[in-house]
Amino acid sequence: MTFDALPSPYNLSDVSFTYLKATFKNRLNEPEITDRDLASFGLILSDGRLTYAGALLCDQYIVSQSRIFCTRWKHLTKGTVGEDALDDKEYEGNLLSLLENAEVFIKNNSRKSWGVSEMQRDEHEDYPHSSVREALINAIIHRDYQIIGSEIHIDMYPDRVEITSPGGMPDGSKIQALDISTIPSMRRNMIISDVFGRLRIMERRGSGLSRIIDGYNDFEVKPAFYSESSYFRVTLPNKNYSVQDTAVSSFVQPRVMLSPSEEKVLELIAVNPAITGERIAENLDVSLRHAKRLLAELKEKGAIQRIGSAKSGHWEILINMPGQKHQYMSR
Structure with missing residues (x-):
């Protein structure tokens, strides 16, 4: 039994699922789901207690590890938040709101490169949206929620963004020693994965790691993956950081x-x-x-x-x- 399927100390009578129900309705254009549906998903037990999946997906912030710390740094390495951070946010709450807030933070702290090639205006994002979203989904779904005092960290540097989640590979292997294309889908939190799949936020089949790489098919530098027993890190290169000012055309001014x-x-x-x-x-x-x-x-x-x-x-x-x-x- 996975951690998210275990009984939590919280009861259905103590919480609400407004955010989750609204997300189902908005994304699937179906009638609002009921408490019976939530039970069938594995969020509520027969005695009215929530599973840990339910505790992580309800409206209330009741699992202290359900947090994301986001920082945009001035330089290529970390410093102190007070002196070296251009922006920093701490988010807590249910997993769907964490995903939304993390996406907004990265978007707000990213830029778009505008240029012209063959008389056509081109737009180039720092980070492919599909890769960012998939990396965030993987971090939220597959992290280890049993590590007390832990949270997901998003660190944005001028040349890259690093997304670090608590817990290494579920089987104990090290991702950097493996061939990404051959890694099967492994789910640490089965119920949470299933709910995200029902919402069509993630695909039920295949590895999300390959989809992260797909956003960089047209770029020389690829995403990097690194893990130890206590954490898993995805590094996404900034596609605009290494672009030369003269790469678009000979009469283009340096980017501002x-x-x-x-x-x-x-x-x-x-x-x-x-x-x-x-x-x-x-x-x-x-x-x-x-x-x-x-x-x-x-x-x-x-x-x-x-x-x-x-x-x-x-x-x-x-x-x-x-x-x-x-x-x-x-x-």
């Missing part, structure tokens, strides 16, 4: 990293080069101080310059907007 807010400021300047900081703040619904900081950051990045005085001058954009021959990178 822009946040969504900075993009909006550029759009406002393009319409009205004489726009003031006050008007930018009003359009973005931010403080004047924040608007001035956005302008300062754009100047530092070489994206804009000020022509003339503060009162009578105007802004000049030094990079071309998406769809033109030059490119920038957006978060």
Whole structure:
């Protein structure tokens, strides 16, 4: 019997399954599932107690290991969160919400490379969505929830993202010594895997590791897998990190990293080069101080310059907007 099938100390009367039921309804377009369905899935026992799978999929945060810590680091190695982290979040709760929040964190801290080849605008993501999602699903479904005080860690560096989950390979082998293409599907948590399969979040057959690699079929550097007895790590390369500035075409400017807010400021300047900081703040619904900081950051990045005085001058954009021959990178 797998861990997620064992009885937990929690009862159905103490929890709710609103999130899970809504996910079933939204994804499958079927009538709302009942408590009887939950029992048939293996989430509730005949005496009303939850299995650990039920405890991990209910709305309440009652299993302390059901957490994901996410950090985006400035440099290629870890530092201290206070000084070296550009963004950090801690999520806790049911497994479906953890998956959603982790995906959003990676998306919000990723960029897209925009370029032009043969007069066509191309878009290149840092990380293939299919690979990210599959790596997160594998981490959530197949991790060891019996390791007290543990959680999944997502560490984003400029050149890669590392997803580390508690517990090694179920059979004790080391993934780095194996041929990925020959590894059969192994499930540490059978009930959780089954529920994710019913929701069509994961495929019931085949290895998710191969699907992680598939997103990099067009890229020289492939995902890496490493495991010890206490953890399993997937490393996804940033597909834009190693792209040369001249790779798209000979007249492409070096890529400039822009946040969504900075993009909006550029759009406002393009319409009205004489726009003031006050008007930018009003359009973005931010403080004047924040608007001035956005302008300062754009100047530092070489994206804009000020022509003339503060009162009578105007802004000049030094990079071309998406769809033109030059490119920038957006978060």
